[in-house]
Amino acid sequence: MPKVCLLSDGTFKLDGGAMHGVVPKALWEKQNQPDEKNRILLAVNSLLIEYEKEKILIEPGIGSGHSEKFASLYAIDKKRAILSDLNKLGISPEEITMVVPTHLHFDHAGGVADWRTGELLFPNARHIIQEKEWEAAMNPHPKNQASYLPEFLEPLKKAKLEMIDGEKEIVPGVKLVLTGGHTHGHQAVFIETQDKVLAFPGDLIPTRAHVNPLWVMAYDVDPEKSIKMKRWLIENGTKEAWTFVLVHEPVEPVGKIKLENNKYSFNSDRSGFLLCDI
Numbered sequence: 001m002p003k004v005c006l007l008s009d010g011t012f013k014l015d016g017g018a019m020h021g022v023v024p025k026a027l028w029e030k031q032n033q034p035d036e037k038n039r040i041l042l043a044v045n046s047l048l049i050e051y052e053k054e055k056i057l058i059e060p061g062i063g064s065g066h067s068e069k070f071a072s073l074y075a076i077d078k079k080r081a082i083l084s085d086l087n088k089l090g091i092s093p094e095e096i097t098m099v100v101p102t103h104l105h106f107d108h109a110g111g112v113a114d115w116r117t118g119e120l121l122f123p124n125a126r127h128i129i130q131e132k133e134w135e136a137a138m139n140p141h142p143k144n145q146a147s148y149l150p151e152f153l154e155p156l157k158k159a160k161l162e163m164i165d166g167e168k169e170i171v172p173g174v175k176l177v178l179t180g181g182h183t184h185g186h187q188a189v190f191i192e193t194q195d196k197v198l199a200f201p202g203d204l205i206p207t208r209a210h211v212n213p214l215w216v217m218a219y220d221v222d223p224e225k226s227i228k229m230k231r232w233l234i235e236n237g238t239k240e241a242w243t244f245v246l247v248h249e250p251v252e253p254v255g256k257i258k259l260e261n262n263k264y265s266f267n268s269d270r271s272g273f274l275l276c277d278i
């Protein structure tokens, strides 16, 4: 059975309006309070999965070595960092065997390299990326060019890359599923044991406020696909009591989704799935 640990790469901020798409501010600000620049606080949560000799990092995070201007624009706060979390677990970056970003936006894949030096941070790892996502990152549409940045994509070209197209079981019980929606090559991660499922839906459900299938980000390239995939994730996850880990939820990212009075809500709950914490 895979062992799963929750890691953190700190926090940052994005515009609250962009994070909630067409949802009126009067509704979203109750759940995600904006600062004076209308930005909301977001965590960068990651998972470490250990299975036999494999050490798999799901979401390498926002990274390090950003310029001062970039760090202040996004209010990047690295009081936690994946590399120090790994260090606390006694794991060196060289020991990571697989790196799996859900997609190649900077807040998910920025951590593959040090932005200052261009050095890959997990030099021995296979980096597993959906083909469609690689194409989108190499020829970005102007709509999301600001999220696909050369500071980490250039070094990534030198990494051990493994392109996949669609669904793939990377070790027994750990499955990657192409969802599209947020980006054309966005993938979700599922960890399945005998009777339990842990879902890591990436930017399809970034915070607890986003458990409403219609609350999709303005960043999404295919919002109709996002809604369809979110509906599938939320309905099945509720029925089968999946444990969800939400990538940008800053308060408590681990929980289950409940349906009460026709409304879905996210409830913190770590029972039923072993998540080592740091």
Ligand SMILES: [Zn+2]
Binding pocket: 105, 107, 108, 203, 206, 248
């Ligand atoms: Zn994101």
